[in-house]
Amino acid sequence: MEEEIFVSGRMNQLIDPQLNIWHWQIPLYLFLGGMAAGILCIAALYYIRGREKDYSTAVRITPFIAPVLLVFGLIALFIDLRHKLFFWQLYINIRLQSPMSWGAWVLMVITPVSFIWCALHIRDIFPRWDWKYKWLYDIESFFNKYKKVLAWIMLIYGIVLGIYTGILLSAFNARPLWNTSILGPLFLSSGLSAGAAATLILSKNIAERKQFARIDLVLIGIELFLIIHMFMGFLASTQVQIESAKLFLGGPYTMSFWIFVVILGMLIPALLEFMELGKFHVPAIVPAVLVIFGSIMLRFIIVYAGQVSRWLY
Amino acid sequence: MRYAMAVDIRKCVGCSDCVVACQTENNVPHGFCREWVVETMNGTYPQLEIEIRSERCNHCINAPCVRCCPTGASHFAEGGIVLVEHNKCIGCGACMASCPYDARYPHPDGYVDKCTFCIHRIKSGLAPACAAVCPTKCIYFGDMEDPNSNISVVLKKRKSKTLIPEAGTKPQLYFLI
Numbered sequence: 494m495e496e497e498i499f500v501s502g503r504m505n506q507l508i509d510p511q512l513n514i515w516h517w518q519i520p521l522y523l524f525l526g527g528m529a530a531g532i533l534c535i536a537a538l539y540y541i542r543g544r545e546k547d548y549s550t551a552v553r554i555t556p557f558i559a560p561v562l563l564v565f566g567l568i569a570l571f572i573d574l575r576h577k578l579f580f581w582q583l584y585i586n587i588r589l590q591s592p593m594s595w596g597a598w599v600l601m602v603i604t605p606v607s608f609i610w611c612a613l614h615i616r617d618i619f620p621r622w623d624w625k626y627k628w629l630y631d632i633e634s635f636f637n638k639y640k641k642v643l644a645w646i647m648l649i650y651g652i653v654l655g656i657y658t659g660i661l662l663s664a665f666n667a668r669p670l671w672n673t674s675i676l677g678p679l680f681l682s683s684g685l686s687a688g689a690a691a692t693l694i695l696s697k698n699i700a701e702r703k704q705f706a707r708i709d710l711v712l713i714g715i716e717l718f719l720i721i722h723m724f725m726g727f728l729a730s731t732q733v734q735i736e737s738a739k740l741f742l743g744g745p746y747t748m749s750f751w752i753f754v755v756i757l758g759m760l761i762p763a764l765l766e767f768m769e770l771g772k773f774h775v776p777a778i779v780p781a782v783l784v785i786f787g788s789i790m791l792r793f794i795i796v797y798a799g800q801v802s803r804w805l806y
Numbered sequence: 807m808r809y810a811m812a813v814d815i816r817k818c819v820g821c822s823d824c825v826v827a828c829q830t831e832n833n834v835p836h837g838f839c840r841e842w843v844v845e846t847m848n849g850t851y852p853q854l855e856i857e858i859r860s861e862r863c864n865h866c867i868n869a870p871c872v873r874c875c876p877t878g879a880s881h882f883a884e885g886g887i888v889l890v891e892h893n894k895c896i897g898c899g900a901c902m903a904s905c906p907y908d909a910r911y912p913h914p915d916g917y918v919d920k921c922t923f924c925i926h927r928i929k930s931g932l933a934p935a936c937a938a939v940c941p942t943k944c945i946y947f948g949d950m951e952d953p954n955s956n957i958s959v960v961l962k963k964r965k966s967k968t969l970i971p972e973a974g975t976k977p978q979l980y981f982l983i
Contacts, residue, residue: 573899574898575898576895579897582896583876588877590873594877665904666904667904668903804906
């Protein structure tokens with residue numbers, strides 16, 4: 494039996510930071526950033542491969558969600574800061590060892606790029622759009638000339654943004670649950686799958702919908718593979734990581750993780766998409782919404798459970 | 807120069823004088839603490855073993871909080887003391903999440919605050935408040951690189967341990983066992 498008493502009265506949520514570091518803002522941002530990264534990556538990839546005509550929704554329409562997501566994500570990040578008026582300190586320092594510094598600078602690049610990408614496609618939503626001023630037309634034609642470069646920037650920074658949302662957590666060795674490099678690819682594939690789901694909702698073209706159902710199916714497979722790998726790694730690791738895996742294998746997060754993330758967020762949408770690729774007709778919105786829901790829940794559960802996991806004294 | 811601290815857990819009685827001295831000296835806001843006392847009880851009655859530790863920031867050599875800080879507010883000051891520059895801190899919480907000892911807390915003014923080894927006292931030749939006030943004189947503080955300093959002598963003479971060395975942070979708060 495081991496018992497610990499904190500004489501100073503430290504066992505209290507106000508004092509013990511491990512109970513009080515990050516709330517809803519960070520997991521919400523991780524989801525919004527990840528989904529925006531997924532949308533932009535898919536759009537850039539199909540544009541670069543010259544498939545703009547076949548997958549016009551993914552390249553021209555869905556990216557309009559991305560800047561909205563990014564702006565809301567930035568607002569959530571700002572709300573999370575405790576010393577708000579000093580936020581600009583992020584942008585006068587570059588710290589290569591800090592994932593958060595990487596993230597701040599990546600957002601600084603990809604947010605304007607996503608706005609420019611939308612501006613270039615604004616006539617797909619408002620056919621009679623008029624920029625009113627000549628200099629705005631000049632800017633538009635300038636970026637139209639270098640659209641391929643823009644797409645490459647969007648693809649590379651999108652991948653960095655998607656991976657960074659996971660690496661942000663895995664850099665903290667103090668929280669054993671987060672301290673696994675699998676979170677990077679897991680959050681990237683989850684973000685890509687949420688991005689594909691957005692196109693699945695918006696697309697009116699059956700061929701495009703089928704293609705994105707196929708993409709989503711592959712991504713869900715990758716996610717399941719990574720989740721199984723993550724738990725294999727935890728269970729074969731040190732005691733602290735075994736304990737953190739137990740949070741999901743019988744511990745307090747078991748039900749929420751396996752029901753909301755794995756069954757509702759991955760297995761059922763995968764089954765529905767599989768049926769749709771066959772002869773059944775499934776409304777595309779159902780698996781897509783489930784995938785997005787699973788993607789949100791994954792972030793929330795990992796962020797909250799990670800703050801419970803700790804080193805053992 | 808490499809400052810470190812050692813707490814003799816054979817002498818510590820857990821009176822919490824160090825906690826109060828620290829809160830008074832550094833004007834720590836109500837409800838928070840830069841240092842705290844942990845009492846662990848091991849075994850089953852009647853074979854019980856008790857260990858009382860006065861704990862604070864470990865001023866690690868390989869400090870994860872300094873590595874994770876996105877603005878450079880967390881930095882190494884002279885003698886390896888880990889400090890937070892208030893006007894550079896944005897209060898993002900990355901350092902708190904990265905500390906395996908949970909040694910930091912968010913100050914109500916917004917920035918993140920922690921033990922400074924009372925750097926203002928060290929500079930004028932005084933010991934940190936906790937070491938100065940300890941009634942059993944169980945807290946040793948000094949320069950590890952000076953072989954004749956208080957702490958070097960006592961760490962050579964006695965067996966010691968650090969907390970969770972397997973976290974790889976190279977902590978500089980020793981416990982004499």
